[in-house]
Amino acid sequence: MRLATAEINLTALSYNLKQIKVLAPGTRVMAVLKANAYGHGLVKIAQHLNDADAFAVARIDEALALRAGGLTKPIVLLEGFFNRADLPILIANNFEAIIHDENQLRAIETSQLDARLSVWLKIDTGMHRLGIEPEQFEAFYQRLKACDNVDPKIKLMTHFSCADDVHSTQTQVQIAAFERLVQSKPEAKCLANSAGVIGWPQSHGDWIRPGLMMYGVSPMINQVGTEHGLKPVMRLKTRVIAVKSLAAGEKVGYGGRWHSKQQTQLAIVAMGYGDGYPRNARDGTPVVIRGKRYGIVGAVSMDMITVDIGCNPDGISVGDEVEMWGPALPVEEVAACAGTIPYELLCNITPRVSYDYLAEPD
Template sequence: MTLRTATAIIDLPALISNFCYIKKQSPQGKVLAVLKANAYGHGLARIANALSESTNQADAFGVARLDEALALREAGITKPIVLLEGFFVHKDLDVIAEYELQTIIHNQEQLSLLCSATLAKPIKVWLKIDTGMHRLGIAPEEFRTFYGQLNQSKNVDPDIILMSHLSCADNAESQATPNQIALFNQVTEGLNKSKSLANSAGICLWPESHFQWIRPGLMLYGVSPISEQLSANQPNLKPVMTLQSSLIAIRNIAKGEAVGYGGTWQAPRDTTIGVIAIGYGDGYPRHAQNGTPVLVNDRIVPLIGRVSMDMITVDLGKNSQDCIGDIATLWGKGLPVENVAKCATTIPYELLCNISRRVQVTVK
C-alpha cells in the first residue's frame, strides 16, 4: 500500500496539445502565452520551458510583475517577456532595458517616466487602450497624444504594439465585445501596427478580435474560458494539472451521525465515509459545499462536512469497496476543475493559483 499526499501532476503533453489547438484558431497570429501567477499555479519556468522547447513555440510570454520576468530570465528563457501591468517606479526602467523586457504603458505616469529616462537601449512598448474594461488603459481620446509621444521618444522601440482587453468575451450574447472591437478599430484606424485584443474567450468566440497577437491564459492550462451552455463552442482542451491525494481512513457511519467540524453534515442513511489527505492548507477550497464532486476509483463521490486544513471527507456509499491508499482526484483528468469551482462558489483561476507550496509536484 502506497499512500500519496496532496500531489499536483503536471501534464506537459496536454499543455502542448492545448497550445496547438490555440494556434489552429489563429494560424497567422503570434501567441503571447500568459504565465502570470506562477503560470496559473503550474510552475512559471516549467511552463515557459515547455512552450520554448516544443515544435510549436510561443512567440512571447506575459507576466504581471517584474520579479516574474526576472525569474524567467534567470531560468534561461530568452524569448520576449511582456510586463502586463507595466512598471511602477523609475528604477524599473533600467532593469527592463538591461534584461530586454517589454512593457505595457497604460497611464500618464508611466509615459512621463519612460520619456524622461536615460536608458542604455530603447524599450519595446505595448500601448494599452481602455475600450470598455475600465481597469487599465488610456482613454480613447488620449490615444493620439500617447502614441505621438512614444513615437518621438528615443527610449521607445519604433515597433509599438497596440492593445486592449475584452471584458465580456465569454458571453456570446453580449454586445460589449462587438462594441469594444469596433472602438479599438476606430481608435487605431490607419496605423500599420501590430494589434492585440483576444484573451482566451476572445480566441474561442470572437475571431474578429484575433488581429496579429492573441493572448491565451486559462485555456493554455486546459480550462474552458466560456460558459458550459455554449456546448457547440467548447474548445478541445486537456487539463494540464490533475490534483490528487489518497484515502487515509475509511469509517462506517450510522444514519444520523454527524461528520466534521460543527456537525454540519449528518448521514441520511447508514454509509461509509472516506477521509482524504488534502485540505485548505494545500489550496483545496475552504468553502466547497456538500456535494462537491471528488473522483474515487472512476466514480464521482460527494464531499461531506467542512473542509479542514489537512483533510476532507467524502461519502463512499454503504457498499463501498474502496481501500485505504486508493487515489482520489480533486480536479483534472476525469473531473474538470470548472465543476469543482462552481461548487465552491469561485472560478477555476482561483483554484489553480491557490495550490500551496507543500503540495508535491510530479511532471509527466
C-alpha cells in the first residue's frame, strides 16, 4: 500500500498557464521553476509548459538540470551568477543572467567570452534585496549597452515586496519609481510576479514571472487559487494506517497537547514532518477522508498524524485515502492553520514522498 504521495495534475498545470495568459494578455511568460518547481518536480513540470516563453530558476544547478532534461527554452538565472568562472557555463548553455551589482558587471566587462551574454538589469525599487539602486541605473545601463560581451537587447526588471496586499500603496510606489527610470528606454520590461499578475494589471509590462499561481495557488493575502480561476496542481495524500478508540480525558501525542473531552475514535494517518507536513499545524487543522473534513489532534510526529473522527459514522478504516491538501482542501488553508505560507508547504515536500504525474483527458 502506497502511503505519502504527491499527485501532480499536469492538465491543471496547462490550464493555469492558459488562465495566466488570459489575465495578462499580450505579455510573454517567464515560468518560475525555482525550488524544484515549488516542490512539484523541476524537469517534469518544465516538460509540460510548452506555451511558456522562458523558464526562470534561482541557481545554476537548477538551470543545468533543465538542460540535462532536454529543455531548450531560454533560462533566466534569477540570482545571476556569483563567480567569473560561471560565465563560460552561462554562455555554453544559453543561460540569461540577472545583473544586480557592480561585481557582476565588472566581471562581464573584463572577461573574454566566446559569445555575448543575454542580461536582465534588475533595479531595486523598494524590495531592498537584490538590485542596483535607482541612482545607479543610468550608469549601469550605459555600461551594459557599451560592453561587447553583452547582447545589446538587454531587458529591465524589478521585484515587488507587497504585491500580495492590494490595499498597500507600496506596489504603486514601486511601479512609479520603475517607470520614471526606464520610460525612455526601448528595452523589454518585467515587473509582475504572480501577485503582480493578479492584483496589479498596470504592472504587466512586456514580460510576467508567474510562479506560485502557475501551480494553482493564490499569492494574495486571505485568498485561494480558485478565486482567480486556477486549479490546484498538487494533491498531497496518504492512507489511514490504524483506527483506535479513545476514552474521554485521554491525552494524545507527544507532550499530551490535546485531550479528548468525550469518548471518540482516532484515525492514524501515515504523514508527518518527515514528509514535509508542518509540525506546527494546530489542533483542528483539516484533512479530508471519504469526502468529509476532520481535524488533526495532538502534535504532528515525524511519520504520523492523529485525526479525531468522532464516533466514526462513516466507517473510516485502515487503507482509506486521506487528502492533506489539494482540490478538496486548499493548501492556502492548511498553511494558515500552521501559521505559515503555502510556498513553504509546497517547497518542503521531502524525498520520501512518492510523485505521481497525471494528465486528465480534455
